[in-house]
Amino acid sequence: MNAVKTGAALSVLLLAACGGEDQTRDVSGADRAYQETLMAALLDAEPGDVIEIPAGLFVIERGLSLTVDDVTIRGAGMDETVLSFAEQRQGAEGLLVSGADNFTLENLAIEDTIGDAVKVTDGDNVTIRGVRVEWTNGPSTENGAYGLYPVQSTDVLVEDSVVIGASDAGIYVGQSDRIVVRNNRVEYNVAGIEIENSNHADVYGNVATNNTGGILVFNMPNLPRPGSGTRVYDNDVFENNTGNFGHEGTPVASVPAGTGIIINSNDAVEIFGNRLADNRTGHVIISSLFTAGFSELGVSEDFDPWPEAIHVHSNSYEGGGNNPDGLELQALKLAVAGPLGAFPNVIWDGWVDPEKTVDGELPAELRICAPGEAVLNMDGPNDYADPRIVTLDCTLEPLPEVELDR
Amino acid sequence: MIARLALAAAAGLALAACRGETAPPEPVFHAGEMPAALESWGQVAVSGGRLVLGEGVTAYDLNTALFSDYALKLRTVWIPEGAGPAAYDAREAFAFPVGTVITKTFYYPAGEGGFDEVVRTREAMLHFDGSALDLSGVRLIETRVLVHRESGWDAAAYVWDEAQRSARLSRTGDFIDLTLVDASGAREAFSYLVPNVNQCANCHETDTAEGGIRPIGPKARHLNRDFDYAGTRANQLERWRELGLLEGGPAADEAPSNLAWNGEMPLPAMVEPAARGYLDVNCAHCHSRTGPADTSGLFLEPWEPVGPNLGLCKPPIAAGRGTGGRLYSIVPGDAHASILVHRMESDRADIMMPELGRALADTEGVALVAAWIDQMAGGCG
Numbered sequence: 001m002n003a004v005k006t007g008a009a010l011s012v013l014l015l016a017a018c019g020g021e022d023q024t025r026d027v028s029g030a031d032r033a034y035q036e037t038l039m040a041a042l043l044d045a046e047p048g049d050v051i052e053i054p055a056g057l058f059v060i061e062r063g064l065s066l067t068v069d070d071v072t073i074r075g076a077g078m079d080e081t082v083l084s085f086a087e088q089r090q091g092a093e094g095l096l097v098s099g100a101d102n103f104t105l106e107n108l109a110i111e112d113t114i115g116d117a118v119k120v121t122d123g124d125n126v127t128i129r130g131v132r133v134e135w136t137n138g139p140s141t142e143n144g145a146y147g148l149y150p151v152q153s154t155d156v157l158v159e160d161s162v163v164i165g166a167s168d169a170g171i172y173v174g175q176s177d178r179i180v181v182r183n184n185r186v187e188y189n190v191a192g193i194e195i196e197n198s199n200h201a202d203v204y205g206n207v208a209t210n211n212t213g214g215i216l217v218f219n220m221p222n223l224p225r226p227g228s229g230t231r232v233y234d235n236d237v238f239e240n241n242t243g244n245f246g247h248e249g250t251p252v253a254s255v256p257a258g259t260g261i262i263i264n265s266n267d268a269v270e271i272f273g274n275r276l277a278d279n280r281t282g283h284v285i286i287s288s289l290f291t292a293g294f295s296e297l298g299v300s301e302d303f304d305p306w307p308e309a310i311h312v313h314s315n316s317y318e319g320g321g322n323n324p325d326g327l328e329l330q331a332l333k334l335a336v337a338g339p340l341g342a343f344p345n346v347i348w349d350g351w352v353d354p355e356k357t358v359d360g361e362l363p364a365e366l367r368i369c370a371p372g373e374a375v376l377n378m379d380g381p382n383d384y385a386d387p388r389i390v391t392l393d394c395t396l397e398p399l400p401e402v403e404l405d406r
Numbered sequence: 407m408i409a410r411l412a413l414a415a416a417a418g419l420a421l422a423a424c425r426g427e428t429a430p431p432e433p434v435f436h437a438g439e440m441p442a443a444l445e446s447w448g449q450v451a452v453s454g455g456r457l458v459l460g461e462g463v464t465a466y467d468l469n470t471a472l473f474s475d476y477a478l479k480l481r482t483v484w485i486p487e488g489a490g491p492a493a494y495d496a497r498e499a500f501a502f503p504v505g506t507v508i509t510k511t512f513y514y515p516a517g518e519g520g521f522d523e524v525v526r527t528r529e530a531m532l533h534f535d536g537s538a539l540d541l542s543g544v545r546l547i548e549t550r551v552l553v554h555r556e557s558g559w560d561a562a563a564y565v566w567d568e569a570q571r572s573a574r575l576s577r578t579g580d581f582i583d584l585t586l587v588d589a590s591g592a593r594e595a596f597s598y599l600v601p602n603v604n605q606c607a608n609c610h611e612t613d614t615a616e617g618g619i620r621p622i623g624p625k626a627r628h629l630n631r632d633f634d635y636a637g638t639r640a641n642q643l644e645r646w647r648e649l650g651l652l653e654g655g656p657a658a659d660e661a662p663s664n665l666a667w668n669g670e671m672p673l674p675a676m677v678e679p680a681a682r683g684y685l686d687v688n689c690a691h692c693h694s695r696t697g698p699a700d701t702s703g704l705f706l707e708p709w710e711p712v713g714p715n716l717g718l719c720k721p722p723i724a725a726g727r728g729t730g731g732r733l734y735s736i737v738p739g740d741a742h743a744s745i746l747v748h749r750m751e752s753d754r755a756d757i758m759m760p761e762l763g764r765a766l767a768d769t770e771g772v773a774l775v776a777a778w779i780d781q782m783a784g785g786c787g
Binding site: 036039040042043062063065066067088089090091092096098099114115116121122141142144145146149151152167168172174175196220221222223224247248249250251292294295296297298299300 | 577579599605614615617703719723728729730734787
C-alpha cells in the first residue's frame with residue numbers, strides 16, 4: 001500500500017516536472033531527516049554490509065562518501081528511491097566512493113547534484129546497476145558534469161542505468177581497465193557515454209539519443225595512461241542533435257552537435273553492429289588531438305595523438321550527415337556533397353603519424369578501416385585544402401571480448 | 407595494565423582539576439575506539455581560561471599553511487614515552503611511530519558582535535604564547551585528531567561546545583554558521599564545515615594505491631622554520647630532534663624549506679617560490695602523482711618541472727563547470743584566463759578548489775598565485 005502511494009506521488013511529481021519548463025523537481029514535501037541516517041550508515045559501513053534505502057524522496061544536503069570494501073547500496077528502484085541534491089550545500093559530488101573494492105550501487109535515482117552525481121575512484125569490481133541519474137530541469141550548462149563516473153578502477157560494470165542532462169558525460173569511464181557498459185539509456189547529455197584513457201572496454205546494448213554526441217572514445221594528454229581496446233557494438237545511436245551545452249575548455253565542448261560515435265586519439269577501437277540514425281553532423285567521426293584545438297605546448301611529449309587500428313564495420317545507417325553543426329562543417333558539407341547532400345557515414349580528419357608510415361601508408365595493423373563505406377577524409381594535415389570522399393577498404397582482427405565474471 | 411595506569415592518571419587529573427589546580431593534562435594513546443570527548447586524549451585541555459598543552463605535547467607551525475576559511479590553527483604533536491622518534495624523510499611526512507597523536511585546533515579571534523562573529527586575520531597562532539592559548543579573546547571551533555594506530559592512521563573531529571569548555575566527537579560532521587569581520591568592519595556570513603570521518607580521507611589519503619590516511623603538514627619543508635617556544639626561539643627540526651620527536655636528516659640549513667608566507671604580497675623575485683609553496687601545501691596532497699587528483703594529470707608538488715603537468719597550457723580532463731569557460735589550467739602571463747585561478751576564486755561546490763575545507767575564497771592566496779602566473783612569459787599560442 002505504501003509503495004503504491006509513493007509510486008503515485010512520484011508520478012505526479014514527474015508529470016509536474018515535465019509540465020514546467022526548466023523546473024527542477026519540487027522537493028518541498030520530501031523527507032529531510034533521513035539524510036543523517038544514510039550518512040551515518042555510510043560512515044559506519046563494514047565489509048559485507050548492504051545499505052538498503054527505502055522508497056521515497058529524500059533531500060541530501062551534503063556530499064555522501066564511502067571508503068569501505070564490499071558494500072552494496074541498494075534502493076527500491078530507480079523511480080521509487082530518489083536522492084535529491086537540489087538543495088546541496090557542500091561536496092563536489094553527490095556520492096563519492098574512493099578506494100572501495102567490490103562496490104555495488106543499484107536500484108535508485110540520484111538527482112540534481114551540483115557537480116558529478118556518482119564518482120567511484122580506485123575501485124576493483126565496481127557495479128552500477130539500475131541507477132537513474134537526472135538533472136530534472138533538462139539539458140543545461142548549469143547542470144553537473146558527470147552522471148556515472150568510475151575512474152582509475154578495474155572490472156567496471158555499468159548496466160541498465162539511465163542518465164539524463166549531464167553537462168559533460170552521462171556515463172564516463174576514465175583511466176580504467178576491463179569495462180562493460182551495457183543496456184543503458186543516455187539522453188540529453190553533452191556526451192552520452194564516454195570511455196577515456198581506458199583499456200579493454202565493451203560498450204553494447206545501449207540507447208544513446210538526444211545527446212550532443214552519442215558515444216565517445218577519447219584519449220586525453222598528460223595522463224598516466226593512454227587507452228586502447230574498446231568495442232562499441234549493437235547500440236542504438238540516433239538523433240544526437242542537442243546543441244552542445246558543455247563548458248568551454250572541457251574536452252566535450254568541441255564535439256559538434258549531431259555526432260553519433262566519435263573516436264579521438266584512441267587506438268584499437270572496433271565499432272560494429274550499431275544502428276545509427278539521423279545524427280545530423282555524422283554517424284561515426286574519427287579524429288586526432290589536432291582537431292580538438294588544444295595548444296601544442298600543453299601536451300606531454302609521450303602522448304600519441306593519432307587514432308590508429310580503428311575498425312568500423314557492419315553498422316546500419318539511416319539519414320544524418322545532412323545538416324552539420326557550425327559554419328565550418330556546413331561549408332565543408334556544401335563543398336563535398338552540395339546543398340541537398342549529406343556527409344558520408346564515416347568522417348575522418350585525415351591525420352596520420354608520418355613516422356609510422358611506410359611508402360605513405362600505415363602498417364596494416366594500425367590502419368583505419370571502414371570496409372564498404374564511403375569515408376570523408378577532411379584533409380586536416382593540409383588545412384582542409386582538399387577534403388574528399390575515399391574508401392578505407394581494409395579489415396582488422398576482431399578485438400577480444402571483455403569478460404567480467406558477473 | 408597500561409590502560410589501568412592511564413585510567414588512574416585520568417582520575418587523578420580530574421581530582422586535581424576539581425581542586426582548581428593547573429597540572430597539564432596527561433596525554434593518552436587510545437589504540438582502538440575514538441573516545442567521545444577530546445579531553446580523553448589529554449593533548450590539549452581548558453584550564454584557567456587557557457587551552458593548555460598536555461605534558462610532553464609540542465606545538466608547531468608551518469611555513470605556509472593550508473587555508474581553511476581564515477581559521478587560525480594550533481597544531482600539536484605527541485609521541486608516547488618509549489615509542490621512539492619519527493624518521494626523517496626529505497619529501498614525505500615523517501614516519502611517526504605507532505602511538506603518535508597529532509592535533510589541530512581551529513579557532514578565530516572573537517569578534518565584538520556576539521558568539522558567532524569572528525575576526526578575519528592571517529596572523530598565525532595569535533593569542534598563543536608558546537605553551538597555551540589565551541581563550542579570553544578566542545572562539546574555539548573544532549579540534550581534529552590524527553592518531554597512528556597499529557592498523558594505520560585514524561582521524562576524527564571534535565567540535566567545541568558553546569561554553570568553550572569541552573569538545574565532543576563529531577562523526578558525521580557539521581556546519582557552523584559564522585560571520586567573519588575584517589579590519590574595516592565588513593561582515594561576511596559563511597558556513598564553516600566540520601568534515602565527517604570519510605571526508606578526512608579526501609585530503610589525507612595521499613597515496614590512493616596504498617590507501618589509508620597519513621599526516622600532510624609535518625614534512626621537512628613545511629616545518630623547517632623558527633618557532634617561539636615558551637622562552638626560546640628555535641628551528642623546529644632541530645628542536646624536534648632535541649626533544650626526541652625526530653631522528654635523522656640533515657641540519658636545518660641543509661634541509662628543504664618552503665618560503666614562509668602569511669598573506670603579504672612578496673617582492674617580485676619571491677613570488678614564484680611563495681606561490682609554489684602555497685600550491686604545495688594547499689593542493690599537492692591531492693594533486694600529486696599518487697594522490698586522489700592524479701586523475702586530472704595536474705601535479706603541483708614543488709619538484710614538478712614547469713610544463714603541462716604543472717598546468718601550463720594543459721587542457722582540463724574532468725573539470726566540468728570548473729573550467730569557467732577557460733581553455734587551460736595555466737595560461738602563462740594571463741592569470742585571468744587560467745582555470746587554476748578561477749577554481750581558487752570560486753566558492754561554488756562544483757567549481758572551487760580545494761573541493762573541501764573552505765566556504766570562502768582565500769583572497770590573498772588567489773592574488774599570490776595570480777601574480778605568479780602573470781609573471782610568466784609566453785602564452786599558449
